[in-house]
Amino acid sequence: MDAKERSSDKAAQEMIERMAKAGQQNAWDRLDLQKPQCGFGKQGVCCRICAMGPCRITKKAKLGVCGADVDTIVARNFLRAIAAGVAAHSDHGRTVAEVFIATARGEAADYKLKDTTKLFKLAEEMGVETKDRSVNEIGVDVGLIALGEFGKPEGTQLMARRAPASRQEIWNKLGVTPRAVDREVTESLHRSTMGVDQDYKNILNHASRVALADGWGGAMLATELQDVLFGTPYPGRGEVNMGVLKKDEVNIIVHGHEPILSEMIAAASQDDELLGEAKKVGANGITVAGTCCTANELLMRHGIPIAGNFLNQELVIATGAIELMAVDVQCVMQGLSTVASCYHTKLVTTADKAKMSGIEHVTIDERDALNTAKKLVRMAIDNYKNRGDVYIPKDKKAAVGGFSFESINYMLGGSFRSSFRPLNDNIINGRIRGIVGVVGCTNPKMPQDLTHTTLTRELIKRDILVLTTGCATIACAKQGLTNPKEALELAGPGLREVCEAVGIAPVLACGSCVDNTRLLVSCSELVREGGLGNDMSELPVAGVCLESVSEKALAIGQYFVASGALVVFAEEVMPILGSENVSDYLFNGIEKDLGGHWAIESDPVKAAEMIIEHIEGKRDALGINKEAERKLYDMEDRRALTVE
Ligand code: BF8
């Protein structure tokens, strides 16, 4: 297959060709070798939960050996995938909580509770006394309460109280208000084992509950605690794509998800002693760049460059310019070890729960984090002399990141009174038609980045503000869409006017995948601010991910649906179509229960149309389209009067 069909990213195309010439394999090649992929898996109709199986549902065999029907099997698989996604985000959150507590207790000297304003806000929300207490004392209590949310024996998620009252009522009525994360994940596995829950709607209800434990629990806590620990992001500049690598410097890639590691490597790379050592080996400096969500975390907080998203991870190594790639958890392809072995690149795993066979492991211990990071940087410096042939594509774009909930609030409301009011007003007056979250991965089944960027262009052209997270953010940034200068040219007149006045791009980079919770908090605030209905399901908003890869994306999709939003995925990545009942419930029926629903569309332009129609429908229902029309009519009237 031609490199252009594999990726819409020019730098990636060059690297794909370079790897092909060298006879090296990447994800696209492995996908080709997997073809044709299993139709049963794609439809979600294969079950291997018990030893009477594996069973798969066909025209001839309509039931599994235990008698499970297609609805049960598809729903169970969907629930299990979501539970795995929830476990991933939430385990990340739990690690952050542990480091947070160690920091507050003074056991992790290299970290600090940086954002005390946010700490005090969290303390208030959690009922932690702040009067006459030190930051660290408050921090210990906040950290312990947060850690409790993952496994507390009783009660529901504290963060779920951030949702509008109407939303909480809907959850309570349906019995899906999330309890402890561990409990919801455990119950997901229990319910979906052989011979337990056999009512697809009941299974899907729990899919909502476990997903909500992520969105309004584990992942939200990950974001909140990271903000306190590393600083709440505010808009800042950075650069994106492989052109950020430097031919004459030691290049280090940090890849994965938890900023615990990358924050320290970024700090270590600025150490004078290490910079001196780099000089001694003939390098002009040390460049740290990120891939995947870790990259978003670093761009958001420090403006550290991004080398690429999920499908770039192998390509980056093939530049021959990477001295060391340090990985922690999630979305780390095992294929990296093969590519790294073709170059001088040292691949190092750092999380004890995520090792790779035959790959060096250096544990990041929070009690000695900076020294561990320095050790890794030193390994990179030592490796500089082993470089062979280097080819770095030139492509890179200026990007702006850093749109936390707090910074959006600040940018819009100004320094005197941070507020969502101007955003609500501009949605009501129709300059901004609505808000869409363009999120998620890059999948070799589709040309890399193309659906995210085509869709985003369509949306901003039609005056829809785009908030983006995860690898979709990097896709947009690679094409200049998060850069106000370039992107404003592509925005519709209303959106452009608002963005120009505030000084932002029409596409706001909101961070990593756990940071999708920033979007939930923003939706909640849109309701609270007033004028856009009483519940999140009334808002002119939607979420979309057409290049999804990970189970985490399904968890995110489900918690947005269960929070009242429309969520659009591509058919190729939605393993539920084997059951008409499950599909019908997720595409339609669930709306009656939770106000949101799933939809399938693979074509980005058609997906944009679908979303716009949904947004206009919500606007009609709110009566704000009528208001805008009436205003226009009044103006015409007035003009007519003046002429007379
Ligand atoms: O959590 S967007 S490929 S990197 S799963 Fe993975 Fe998907 Fe990228 Fe981050 Ni999110």
Ligand code: SF4
């Ligand atoms: Fe087959 Fe039922 Fe066992 Fe699944 S649980 S493998 S459908 S027998």
